[in-house]
Amino acid sequence: MKAEIIAVGTELLLGQIVNTNAQFLSVELATLGIDVYFQTVVGDNMTRLQESIQLASQRADIILLTGGIGPTQDDLTKDALAAFLRRELHIDRLAMDHVAQFFTKRDVHMTENNRRQALVIDGSTPLPNATGLAVGNALSHEGKYYIILPGPPKEMAPMFHEQAKPWLLQHALTDEMPIYSSMLKFAGIGESLLEDRLLDLIQNQSDPTIAPYAKEGEVTVRISTKATSEQEAMIKLNALEKQIQSLLPEHMYASGDIPIEKAIVDLMTDQGKTLSAAESCTGGLLMERITSVPGSATVFLGGIVCYSNQMKEKLLNVPHDLLEGEDAPGAVSAEVAQVLAEQVRMITDTDYGLAITGVAGPAYSERKPVGLVYIAIAERDKKTEVYELNLIGNRETIRVRTVKSLLYRLWRIIVN
Amino acid sequence: MKAEIIAVGTELLLGQIVNTNAQFLSVELATLGIDVYFQTVVGDNMTRLQESIQLASQRADIILLTGGIGPTQDDLTKDALAAFLRRELHIDRLAMDHVAQFFTKRDVHMTENNRRQALVIDGSTPLPNATGLAVGNALSHEGKYYIILPGPPKEMAPMFHEQAKPWLLQHALTDEMPIYSSMLKFAGIGESLLEDRLLDLIQNQSDPTIAPYAKEGEVTVRISTKATSEQEAMIKLNALEKQIQSLLPEHMYASGDIPIEKAIVDLMTDQGKTLSAAESCTGGLLMERITSVPGSATVFLGGIVCYSNQMKEKLLNVPHDLLEGEDAPGAVSAEVAQVLAEQVRMITDTDYGLAITGVAGPAYSERKPVGLVYIAIAERDKKTEVYELNLIGNRETIRVRTVKSLLYRLWRIIVN
CATH class of the missing domain: 3.90.950.20 (CinA-like)
Incomplete structure (x- = not known):
């Protein structure tokens, strides 16, 4: 399976924000065994957005779009994908309730443009937004899979984890042997020293694989394996985890992605x-x-x-x-x-x-x-x-x- | 003038690093009055890299490539651009001296593959690397401008400022007017309500342009104009800023990008x-x-x-x-x-x-x-x-x- 990530937003092209969503999704897709061949950033422009979608659907199986689903006139992602697929948009009732409630709770008048945040493409699965207003979308069309996620990372990440990833596993990745991963967390040690201490293990790794990466003063090691069952995976992962912990007992503070x-x-x-x-x-x-x-x-x-x-x-x-x-x-x-x-x-x-x-x-x-x-x-x-x-x-x-x-x-x- | 930024590197597609170079270059290009319509990330793969260059040269006037110019076999950016342009590569003497000196100074043996860092495309202008080893390239070809910069931000940014930007100003931007911008910051109001309050202004905008966007609970409005001098720009921007402030006096807390x-x-x-x-x-x-x-x-x-x-x-x-x-x-x-x-x-x-x-x-x-x-x-x-x-x-x-x-x-x- 090949994927392409399209981030939508003129603010990205002006350099006002960094495209961290592409990084987040690339890491997530890699753990699902999906190869990302291209990441694209395109502005809030109907023609160029449709061009990008067309190109991506020629060269990838899964197309993930982030951003451009807010309430304003320049939020065009859903319109562009719908137009490209020759489908219509409609207001999703549950998503609309969610948006309306937000304003009712605050006792604030909801302007008409907020209805756009409840739009979904006909025949798609709405992806509820637990931390924001705009609903996401997932759909398959002529053998390709399309996912629309919000732009703000705080909305995008939970929606991917809770909605889009299960949808992908159920619809697009049914034939793949699933990848199981564990996250091991380390403190008080830098990435290069950690890699040095694990060098023999890393160089001889084949299954499970070992991938260390640094993030905000902590180091994470992700160990992953493909397996037919969770039980089979856990036996392999737990054995490796014990080996790693015995090499770094004073630094490994958790098995699991917690701070x-x-x-x-x-x-x-x-x-x-x-x-x-x-x-x-x-x-x-x-x-x-x-x-x-x-x-x-x-x-x-x-x-x-x-x-x-x-x-x-x-x-x-x-x-x-x-x-x-x-x-x-x-x-x-x-x-x-x-x-x-x-x-x-x-x-x-x-x-x-x-x-x-x-x-x-x-x-x-x-x-x-x-x-x-x-x-x-x-x-x-x-x-x-x-x-x-x-x-x-x-x-x-x-x-x-x-x-x-x-x-x-x-x-x-x-x-x- | 339209530009496209192509970042090269499989580590970007795996999510191991974030593409901050695209942000940096987008900001720089915006201040030069150059519109960026697409940012692309492609892996260390000859075919896909050439495809990306071909596509970019169809839709942009200036193509900036970052990364893939190091010493290893998977550093392919110069080879790919040379092949696309049907030109040859040669070792630049000054760049080779720079690389060799680095190893002599440290009394370290230079492996043969480091010679690749001194390669330039025939007929191009070498861009010296003040903070690293690999030489950059700038060239024009059939009315398009191509710039190759290193991947590490610490090498890329100084090379852009000191080498690529002056080259662009001299070769590609002889007729362009620079863009000037102001950032206005708002609190206590959502993006949709703000846009609603500024709707007349936004719909009738032509010069300066008005672009609102939301970010972590604050709303920013960027107003921009092209002008021949900063003074001329400031007159236009200040007038619009006063108009906007008069429409939202209870929400605009700053002129300038501060929290x-x-x-x-x-x-x-x-x-x-x-x-x-x-x-x-x-x-x-x-x-x-x-x-x-x-x-x-x-x-x-x-x-x-x-x-x-x-x-x-x-x-x-x-x-x-x-x-x-x-x-x-x-x-x-x-x-x-x-x-x-x-x-x-x-x-x-x-x-x-x-x-x-x-x-x-x-x-x-x-x-x-x-x-x-x-x-x-x-x-x-x-x-x-x-x-x-x-x-x-x-x-x-x-x-x-x-x-x-x-x-x-x-x-x-x-x-x-």
């Missing part, structure tokens, strides 16, 4: 432990990540963002002498990180108190360089651990890397 | 005002967004994440009677939102205190539905404003929309 904060919340829930945090330069990012995990409320009780020195003193009892004065270590110091962690743990009466203080940039602070960060983990009845980080990157990457680093160290402590 | 938190920090810095926050269901996301703005430290002093009821009582003095008991309004209520905002403002002694409490899901809480959120803004010596939100979406989108909504309301208060 490390989820692994931490799960572990601490089992252990009946609680957690709090005090953040300076990360401004809430650590707590935001932890509370992004559903069910984190039993583990994470609360915390304090002490962005100014004043708040470090007032809310977290950091001694003034540590913060200011000729010989004071200053806010960005191991001493202050330690006090912050211990104080937030005591104030909230939790088992662990986390703390972060550093220079995220772009300007230096206290004559300390951008990227110097101290992180601390205070544990009830234990000595507080403090770590110095020297990070590179811009403000955003320094903040993200700080949080990843602290979460990795916390995981190492609680996993033992 | 609303930056507009807020800038305004409050000018006003000499300070800010604090108390967050429950958003778990730190609001404070993380505000502190993502460089220089936010003068405005934002700190805040509290009161994820558990216990912490709402302990850290923010919420009366127990409001939180628990038969007739208590509960943690997710207008009453508690108000106390949180007023208390955090008083504790931190800031001009504004923000508060969020709600049900982000996936499970309901206190028998209240997922998506019910209360936000509050307490201002020194003013009555506290409390708003009820009824949001749809998953946990992440509810949290993001809550923060966007609160930031919009804060902006409305301080802008007046």
Whole structure:
């Protein structure tokens, strides 16, 4: 099976956004054993959009279109595909209810153009949009398969996983031996070092295959095999997983595609432990990540963002002498990180108190360089651990890397 | 002038990397007044690569190829273009010196395949590579212009700026007028309603053009015009900007591509005002967004994440009677939102205190539905404003929309 991905949107051709949808879908299609030979980007233009669809339907079996299904006049994807297939469009009743409810709930008047978001091509399967308004479409026509997905990645990704992929498996991929995959997740290690540690395994791989890739400060290894049954696949995948884990026991935090904060919340829930945090330069990012995990409320009780020195003193009892004065270590110091962690743990009466203080940039602070960060983990009845980080990157990457680093160290402590 | 961008590389089709080169070049070409009608990605395959070049040369005047010019056997871009144009390749002497020097300097043996990096097409202009090894190419052929650039963005971007762009200006763009653009940013309004309000303007647009698009809870409008000078362009763009602002004064928060938190920090810095926050269901996301703005430290002093009821009582003095008991309004209520905002403002002694409490899901809480959120803004010596939100979406989108909504309301208060 060959697929082609067509991303629709003038904003892509103007370079206002990057076509991450093509990457996402390419990875997903690869795991289904589908080859992608071309990715195309075309603007919100009826003629060129139809040209692209025609070309793709000549050279691929599966054509995935992303974007151009919103409410406005320049959202033309469904119209273009319908015209190319010589089919009509109609309003899908369930999709229309979904759109209408959105406005009713908000008590906002629905403008007429929003009805376009409920349009589907005659004879197609509507793909409900769980995180947005515009309905997707899936249909087969003269031996080719067409899938229409929304442009915003937050809508496109869930719709692909929950709607389009099952549809493809049922309609287009019935003869293929299915591919089964496991995702193994690693922290505290870079992609190249991980690949080095797994080199023998990777070079001798044939079945299952091993594919490492890096993503936002974490490394994922996907192991995949074709098999006639899930049971058969799992035997092969589990054996390889054990081998990989034995080579990297201090870094593999999960079997399954979960972030490390989820692994931490799960572990601490089992252990009946609680957690709090005090953040300076990360401004809430650590707590935001932890509370992004559903069910984190039993583990994470609360915390304090002490962005100014004043708040470090007032809310977290950091001694003034540590913060200011000729010989004071200053806010960005191991001493202050330690006090912050211990104080937030005591104030909230939790088992662990986390703390972060550093220079995220772009300007230096206290004559300390951008990227110097101290992180601390205070544990009830234990000595507080403090770590110095020297990070590179811009403000955003320094903040993200700080949080990843602290979460990795916390995981190492609680996993033992 | 029309351009087409062809990115070459199987790693793009496998989703191992994102095609950021297409975005970079699209932005650059737009500022030169060149329209990009298609972006294509093709693998390291001679036949399909030549097909793509042929198609592009039929529908565009300028064809830019990125990637596939390294030393290995699957780097085929120059071979494919040469074959398509029926020209030969030769080793460029200067480029070969550059490659050889690299290895001599490092005292590393140069393998024979590295000579491929110095290949150029007969009759082309070599484009020196200041940050890498492989030489680029530029040539005109039967009225079309072809540019070959390296795949790695760190090599591609400088080569475009320093070599390809001057070559294009000299050879292809002698008659073109450059495009100038402004970005206008809107909050508290959806794309469809915004378009509805600007419908007359959009339908009658010719010069400057108006293009609205939505992105992560904000709406951006790009207005663009071709002009012989920046001054001439600015007169036209500023006039249109005033017209648009007069139609949506309560929503346009910036002229320039900045998020609303930056507009807020800038305004409050000018006003000499300070800010604090108390967050429950958003778990730190609001404070993380505000502190993502460089220089936010003068405005934002700190805040509290009161994820558990216990912490709402302990850290923010919420009366127990409001939180628990038969007739208590509960943690997710207008009453508690108000106390949180007023208390955090008083504790931190800031001009504004923000508060969020709600049900982000996936499970309901206190028998209240997922998506019910209360936000509050307490201002020194003013009555506290409390708003009820009824949001749809998953946990992440509810949290993001809550923060966007609160930031919009804060902006409305301080802008007046």
